[in-house]
Structure formats: structure tokens, C-alpha cells
Amino acid sequence: MQHLLKFLSIFLWFSFTLACTPPSEKPNEDAQAENNYEDFQISSGTNISHWLSQSQRRGEARENFFQQEDVAYLASLGFDHLRFPLDEEQMFDEAGNKEEEAFQLLHNALSWCREKNLRAIVDLHILRSHHFNEEEKPLWTDPAAQEKFIELWRSFSEELSQYPNGMLAYELMNEPVADDADEWNQLVAKAFAAIRELEPERTIVIGSNRWQSADTFDALEVPANDDNILLSFHFYEPFLLTHYQASWTDLADYNGPVHYPGPLVTAEEMEALSPSQQDMVDHRMRTYTRDTLEQMMQKPLRVAQQTGLPLYCGEWGVITKAPEEARLQWYRDMLDIFEKNGIAYANWDYKSGSFGLVEDDGSENTELVQIISSE
Numbered sequence: 001m002q003h004l005l006k007f008l009s010i011f012l013w014f015s016f017t018l019a020c021t022p023p024s025e026k027p028n029e030d031a032q033a034e035n036n037y038e039d040f041q042i043s044s045g046t047n048i049s050h051w052l053s054q055s056q057r058r059g060e061a062r063e064n065f066f067q068q069e070d071v072a073y074l075a076s077l078g079f080d081h082l083r084f085p086l087d088e089e090q091m092f093d094e095a096g097n098k099e100e101e102a103f104q105l106l107h108n109a110l111s112w113c114r115e116k117n118l119r120a121i122v123d124l125h126i127l128r129s130h131h132f133n134e135e136e137k138p139l140w141t142d143p144a145a146q147e148k149f150i151e152l153w154r155s156f157s158e159e160l161s162q163y164p165n166g167m168l169a170y171e172l173m174n175e176p177v178a179d180d181a182d183e184w185n186q187l188v189a190k191a192f193a194a195i196r197e198l199e200p201e202r203t204i205v206i207g208s209n210r211w212q213s214a215d216t217f218d219a220l221e222v223p224a225n226d227d228n229i230l231l232s233f234h235f236y237e238p239f240l241l242t243h244y245q246a247s248w249t250d251l252a253d254y255n256g257p258v259h260y261p262g263p264l265v266t267a268e269e270m271e272a273l274s275p276s277q278q279d280m281v282d283h284r285m286r287t288y289t290r291d292t293l294e295q296m297m298q299k300p301l302r303v304a305q306q307t308g309l310p311l312y313c314g315e316w317g318v319i320t321k322a323p324e325e326a327r328l329q330w331y332r333d334m335l336d337i338f339e340k341n342g343i344a345y346a347n348w349d350y351k352s353g354s355f356g357l358v359e360d361d362g363s364e365n366t367e368l369v370q371i372i373s374s375e
Contacts, residue, residue, distance in 0.1 A: 037166030040203040040230070042119055044372075045081035045346040046074060046357060047315065048109070052102060053085035053125040063105060065351070068112045074350065075116040077357075077373040082118060083314055083346045084109065085125035085174060088152060094128070096151060103159060110163060121205055121346075122160065123171035123314070124152065132175040132211055133248070139187075140178050146187060149173075150194045157198045169230060170195065171205035171314070175212045181219035184209040192223050205312065207232040208300075212314070217299040222307050230344075231307070233300045234315040237293065240264050240284045241330060244322040246354070254280045260326040261289040261333070290333035294341075301341060310344065317348040317355040320365070331371050347372055 051057070051066045074082065090102050106122070113120045129138040129145035138145045153170070160168060172191050178184045188206060195204060208220040212234040222229065236242040241260050243249050256273050258264055265273075265281055273281070304311040316334060318327045338345050348355050351362075357372065358364050 036117055037119065037164040040119060040166050040169050040228070041310075042081040042312070042344045044344070045079045045083060045119075045121075046372075047083045047085060047346050047349040048351075049085050049349040050352050051084075052090050052106060053087040055090075066105075066109060068108075070350070071109070071112040071116055071118065075118055077369065080118060081120060081346070082109075082113060082350075083121040083123055083171075085123045087126040088124070088128050089126075092152065092155070096148065096155070098155060098159065110160075110168065114163075114167065119167055119169070120163075121169045121171050121314070122156065123174050123205070124156075125174040127152075127173070130173070130176070132177050137177065140183050146190070149187070150191050153191055153195055154198065157195060157202075161199055161202075165199075165201050165203065165228075169203035169205055171207075171232065173207075175207070175234065176209050177211060178209050181209040181216065185219075185221040188221070189223065196226075201228055203228045203230055205230045205232050205314070207234070207314070214297050214300050217303050220303065222303065222309070227309070229307075229309050230312050231300060231304055231309050232312045232314045233297070235293075235297070235313055235334070236316065237296055238264055238284065238286065238288045240281055241288075241322050241326060242318045244319055246319055246321075251280060256281065258323060258326065260330050261287075263287045290336065293333060294337045297337065297341070297343075301343075311342070313338065313343055313345040315348040316345065319354050320356075321354075324367075328367055328371060331368065335371065 048066055051062065055062070055065075057065055071082070084106065086106070091099055091106075093099060110120055126132075127139060127145075127149060129142065129149070130140075131137070139149060153172070156170065160170075172188060176184045176187075192204060192206075195202065206220070206222065206229060208214075208217045210216045212232060214233045214235060217231075217233055220231075222231070238260070239249075240251065240254075240258050241264065243251055244258055245251060245254060254277060256265065256277050257269050259266075264284060264286060270278060270281070270285070300311055318330055320327075337343070347357070350356060351358050351360060353360055356365065357369050
């Protein structure tokens with residue numbers, strides 16, 4: 001009986017102590033996670049492409065393509081963020097309802113990023129009304145398509161606002177291609193305002209018109225008086241090298257030489273090409289060096305300097321079909337430019353048979369990984 005009374009007294013004392021513990025002394029996992037992401041600052045990352053974008057995989061095949069061990073591997077390479085391209089047709093049905101399975105996959109990936117203290121960018125990559133390589137783009141001619149675009153971002157915000165501002169950023173749209181830069185600037189202003197009504201401090205990633213080209217960056221109108229903006233450009237120059245024999249381009253049938261650095265094709269090599277091959281490369285004949293590439297980035301660098309906003313190269317890479325020595329030297333030069341100018345970056349891409357750090361089967365492109373990895 002004495003043992004029972006002693007046990008009850010200890011139990012009551014312990015319960016009373018817990019009840020009186022000040023809230024500040026209790027662990028708060030959400031607050032701790034928030035503290036790990038004080039600001040959205042990034043340096044190096046990669047694109048998780050051909051998963052929730054530009055892919056016909058569904059069900060188990062889609063789920064298995066990107067898993068927790070992929071995030072662990074990328075974190076081990078020293079990356080501090082991942083960019084997630086998302087297609088409207090994967091994330092929403094035609095009526096604008098969320099596709100729950102796709103969003104669950106995204107939530108899984110973001111939770112894995114959080115476990116590894118990685119940041120993330122969700123990029124609205126392809127719309128039903130806008131594909132960067134299609135001739136018809138209703139987004140620029142149909143007011144209803146523009147309103148739907150803005151509504152998609154309201155839905156994304158509803159779903160993703162739970163993540164810390166310092167952990168997750170929103171990229172308005174991948175590679176807008178409007179006939180007139182003002183069409184894109186006006187849409188940026190509308191979508192930006194819609195997100196700001198819901199999330200005043202979320203970092204928003206904004207790129208320039210015409211495939212997010214560095215050359216069009218001076219035509220981009222950046223929303224004023226807002227520090228939570230990341231300026232983004234893409235870089236795939238020289239195209240003859242970066243998209244050598246790419247099946248979706250006008251270089252698909254080109255089987256001639258390409259060099260970097262130096263003349264892409266020498267005069268002697270040009271003479272030896274067939275007339276049809278010459279037509280493919282004639283307008284691209286130019287000498288490229290590291291300094292040439294850096295000079296081509298001056299417009300985004302100037303805008304970043306004028307606005308005081310950080311600069312991000314969200315896509316850059318060379319297709320694996322390109323000559324290996326030229327390909328790897330291009331990567332070395334690009335990284336040198338990024339480091340010199342304080343440009344954050346995400347290479348295109350993590351896993352694919354065209355540009356990837358690893359192939360679809362998981363085999364590593366070792367030399368490329370060694371160049372890009374910071375570990």
C-alpha cells in the first residue's frame with residue numbers, strides 16, 4: 001500500500017510539473033524548421049525535370065522516378081536547392097481542380113528537402129495555354145487563359161503556403177514567349193499582385209520574355225519596392241553545342257563537327273559540309289570563349305545591379321551527344337562565371353538521357369558530377 005501511495009504521489013507531481021511548464025520551454029518543431037530557413041538564399045542546385053513535367057509517366061512509374069534517396073544523393077553533392085518544374089496538365093484537371101496524387105508527390109519531395117535542409121523552387125513549366133516551343137499560345141490572346149493562369153497561382157498558394165518563406169519560392173512561369181515583352185510584363189504584374197495579396201513575403205522568381213533569354217532581360221519590368229524577388233535567366237549558348245543533334249530542334253540531322261572554345265566550326269570544316277548541313281550552321285558561325293559567354297550575360301547582371309536583387313540561372317546545360325571535351329570545358333567555364341559574378345544556378349538537369357547528372361537508370365555521369373558538385 002505504501003508503494004502504491006508513493007507511486008501515485010510521484011505520478012501526480014510529474015503531471016503537475018508538465019502542466020505548469022511554460023510554453024516557451026516546450027519543443028516547437030515548426031518554429032525550429034522555420035528558423036532553419038530564415039531567408040531564401042541559394043547558391044547551387046539542379047532541376048528535377050521529366051517527373052511532374054514533360055513526362056507521360058503516371059502511377060507507380062511516376063512515383064518511383066523520384067524518391068527520398070534521390071534527395072539524399074543530391075544533398076550529398078553539396079546542392080542547397082532543387083527546382084521542380086510542374087506542368088498544369090499534371091497538377092490540375094481541365095476544370096482547375098487539383099490532381100491530388102500529383103500534389104502528394106510534390107509534398108513528399110518538399111518534405112524530403114526539408115529533412116535535408118534544402119530549399120526548393122516550384123516552377124510552373126508548361127500551361128495548357130502556353131508551351132514555349134509551340135506556335136499557338138492562347139495565353140497571350142485570351143483574357144480567360146490569363147485569368148486561369150492567375151487562378152492556378154492562387155491554388156498553388158493555398159496548397160503550398162504552409163512551407164516557410166525561407167524554404168520555398170514560386171517561379172511564375174518557365175520561358176514565356178510573347179510576341180511583345182509588354183504582354184509578359186503586364187501578366188507578371190497581375191500574377192505578382194495576386195500572390196502578394198496572399199503571401200506578402202514569399203520569394204517570387206521572375207524571368208525575361210523569349211525563353212528567359214539573357215538578351216531580352218533589359219525589357220523585363222521588375223515589380224518595384226519588393227526585396228523578395230529572384231531574377232532568373234536561362235543560358236544555352238552556343239546552341240550548336242548545347243543542343244547538338246537534339247531531336248526536337250533544327251539541329252536533329254546535323255552530324256558535322258562542333259568545337260568549344262574557339263570557332264564552333266572552322267572554315268575548312270564548313271567547306272567540307274554538304275549544302276544542307278551548311279544551312280544548319282551558317283547563321284551560327286561564331287567564336288566562343290569563356291569571356292564571350294560572360295559578355296552575353298551582361299544584361300541580367302546590369303538589371304540585378306540596378307535593382308539590388310539576386311540573380312539566378314535556373315537552366316543551363318549541354319546535351320550528352322555533344323563532343324565530351326568541349327562539353328565539359330563549357331561547364332567549367334560557366335561555373336567560373338557564376339562564381340565570379342555571384343550568380344546562383346540550377347543545371348538542367350538531374351535525371352534524363354539528354355542532359356542529366358545521372359541517366360534514367362541511375363548510372364552517374366561521373367565527370368560532369370565531379371565538375372558541378374561542390375563536395
